[in-house]
Amino acid sequence: MTDRKKTSEPGIIRLREKGKVAVRGKIPAGVMTAPQMAAVARIAEEFGDGTVGLTTRLNIEIPGIDRRDAGAVAERLREAGIEPGSTGAALRSVVACKGTVCRHGCCDTQGIARAIEEQYGGCVLPWKLKIAVTGCPNNCARVQSNDIGIMGRRFPAFGAGECNGCGACETVCREGAVRVVDGEARYTEEACAGCGDCIAVCPTEAIGVAAEGLRFSIGGRSGRVVRDGVEADGLAGEEEGAAVVGRLLDYFRENARPGERLGDLMERAGVEEVFAAAGMRPRR
Numbered sequence: 001m002t003d004r005k006k007t008s009e010p011g012i013i014r015l016r017e018k019g020k021v022a023v024r025g026k027i028p029a030g031v032m033t034a035p036q037m038a039a040v041a042r043i044a045e046e047f048g049d050g051t052v053g054l055t056t057r058l059n060i061e062i063p064g065i066d067r068r069d070a071g072a073v074a075e076r077l078r079e080a081g082i083e084p085g086s087t088g089a090a091l092r093s094v095v096a097c098k099g100t101v102c103r104h105g106c107c108d109t110q111g112i113a114r115a116i117e118e119q120y121g122g123c124v125l126p127w128k129l130k131i132a133v134t135g136c137p138n139n140c141a142r143v144q145s146n147d148i149g150i151m152g153r154r155f156p157a158f159g160a161g162e163c164n165g166c167g168a169c170e171t172v173c174r175e176g177a178v179r180v181v182d183g184e185a186r187y188t189e190e191a192c193a194g195c196g197d198c199i200a201v202c203p204t205e206a207i208g209v210a211a212e213g214l215r216f217s218i219g220g221r222s223g224r225v226v227r228d229g230v231e232a233d234g235l236a237g238e239e240e241g242a243a244v245v246g247r248l249l250d251y252f253r254e255n256a257r258p259g260e261r262l263g264d265l266m267e268r269a270g271v272e273e274v275f276a277a278a279g280m281r282p283r284r
């Protein structure tokens with residue numbers, strides 16, 4: 001099972017100015033309560049320079065803190081329900097797009113991110129590992145550039161009811177995967193991105209759901225080296241998705257060399273081995 005031990009001083013980041021640090025607080029799925037925001041503002045005024053930064057992984061960062069106050073700041077964040085972390089060789093904060101509330105969302109992105117955080121958040125690994133969850137092919141969370149990317153997909157089943165030829169599905173489909181011919185919708189599966197938008201706009205419920213779930217990509221990264229992850233075949237349910245993440249974290253912890261990202265390990269060990277460890281197959 002994944003080692004849930006935490007890094008020694010999670011969330012404390014040295015700054016350019018000698019003796020000063022920033023303290024990073026993890027914000028699961030990037031959603032804070034108003035009292036948490038007020039608590040962070042008070043901490044920033046009391047210990048920092050009165051500013052609060054937001055990171056690309058949806059965390060907060062309070063800069064300008066005296067190194068000797070870092071422990072007290074971390075404790076104050078914990079009192080507000082915010083865990084310091086997302087630094088060093090560990091599972092970094094799971095990024096989620098707004099798919100839970102977004103009209104395009106095909107899955108509960110924030111719920112999935114929170115569930116992963118609750119089960120594995122901050123676990124110690126040979127090196128950093130980044131996960132992002134996005135709700136639809138619009139891909140606002142850019143999942144392919146994460147070690148583990150998770151994308152919600154919903155594929156249509158045409159012919160589930162009476163089609164009146166209104167053309168709403170053709171208008172909404174950016175892929176050109178549906179055309180109205182002779183007053184009836186014609187669907188091209190190979191062109192479909194699985195966004196589910198046609199299902200939502202159909203006024204007669206003529207379009208059902210053929211399949212929906214999570215499409216994984218593995219081994220992506222950004223930074224000095226940029227690499228897209230390899231897409232998995234098929235779709236996982238939300239529960240199965242959490243199990244896939246657990247298996248990949250276990251495999252990474254047991255097999256990666258210090259400083260090696262999951263994609264580097266995949267290059268060394270082979271795509272087939274990593275996907276087998278995840279319990280999936282790569283998409284061809």
Ligand code: SF4
Pocket residue numbers: 097098099100102103104105106134135136137138139140141
């Ligand atoms: S990826 Fe899709 S579901 Fe997520 S915020 Fe963007 S449009 Fe909405």
Ligand code: SF4
Pocket residue numbers: 154155156172173174175176177178191192193194195196197198199
């Ligand atoms: S699911 Fe999206 S891409 Fe596929 S046919 Fe419908 S609108 Fe087009």
Ligand code: SF4
Pocket residue numbers: 162163164165166167168169170180184185201202203204205206207
């Ligand atoms: S939106 Fe529905 S009713 Fe309108 S053309 Fe498409 S399938 Fe037919």
